[in-house]
Amino acid sequence: MDSILDILVNFITSFIGATGYLGVVALMAIESACIPLPSEVIMPFSGFLIASGTFNIWWLAIAGTLGNIFGSWIAYFVGKAGGRPLIEKYGKWILISRRDLDRADHWFERFGPGVVLVSRLLPVVRTFISFPAGIAKMPFWKFTFYTAIGAFPFVLFLAWLGEQLGKNWETLRTYFRGLDFVILGLIILAIGLWVWKHLKDRQIQQTKK
Numbered sequence: 001m002d003s004i005l006d007i008l009v010n011f012i013t014s015f016i017g018a019t020g021y022l023g024v025v026a027l028m029a030i031e032s033a034c035i036p037l038p039s040e041v042i043m044p045f046s047g048f049l050i051a052s053g054t055f056n057i058w059w060l061a062i063a064g065t066l067g068n069i070f071g072s073w074i075a076y077f078v079g080k081a082g083g084r085p086l087i088e089k090y091g092k093w094i095l096i097s098r099r100d101l102d103r104a105d106h107w108f109e110r111f112g113p114g115v116v117l118v119s120r121l122l123p124v125v126r127t128f129i130s131f132p133a134g135i136a137k138m139p140f141w142k143f144t145f146y147t148a149i150g151a152f153p154f155v156l157f158l159a160w161l162g163e164q165l166g167k168n169w170e171t172l173r174t175y176f177r178g179l180d181f182v183i184l185g186l187i188i189l190a191i192g193l194w195v196w197k198h199l200k201d202r203q204i205q206q207t208k209k
Contacts, residue, residue: 012045017054021063028067028155031127033074039064043155047162057159064155065148068120072130072147079134108132116143120150 016023027042043064049055108115108129116138119129133143 012041013048016042016046017049021055021059024060024063025067025070028064029071029074030067032068032071032130039068039155039158043158044162044165047159048166050159050163051166055159057156057163060159061152061156064159065152068151068155069144069147073144075128075130076134076138076140076143079131080137081134108136113138113142113146116146117150120147121154126150126154 016027019026024042024046028039031039031042043060046055046060046064047057050057050060109132113133113136116129116133119126130143130147
């Protein structure tokens with residue numbers, strides 16, 4: 001009987017393997033459009049399939065980068081068209097909190113357009129930095145260029161990490177055996193805390209109104 005961890009790995013890698021590079025592009029675009037689907041999950045599981053010959057690491061990194069670009073375009077144009085009020089009004093439906101926006105705004109105001117490049121290597125900020133870039137009407141192709149060269153090394157590293165896990169999975173799984181429920185519990189706890197935090201932020205915002 002497969003362990004819980006094996007089932008989880010098989011399910012995610014089967015989905016990514018079935019959808020191919022286009023699936024990776026789509027999933028990474030969703031993440032970069034600020035919908036909660038972390039690239040720290042998508043790319044390592046995609047990289048896991050490099051060891052089986054399903055993907056090539058360089059094409060995988062390009063697919064992940066393209067997804068980042070396409071998703072960032074969506075967030076950029078939302079910010080450019082509607083400004084922060086539009087994002088605050090509708091962002092709550094995908095659990096974008098005011099604190100997330102404040103953090104991204106702060107980074108953009110402090111470091112300027114160059115932060116679009118650097119932020120692609122940082123958690124949380126990397127997801128939301130496209131909004132203030134659009135609101136500030138940062139030149140579109142400059143924004144795209146910074147997004148691309150900032151995203152590529154990040155997704156390449158995650159893909160490489162997944163490849164190493166895939167190559168050594170038979171060895172690693174013996175260390176994880178017996179810890180399935182602990183790992184699953186930690187994953188559920190992390191997701192639960194993330195959702196709770198954003199719902200709490202939304203409640204605080206509504207209280208202040």
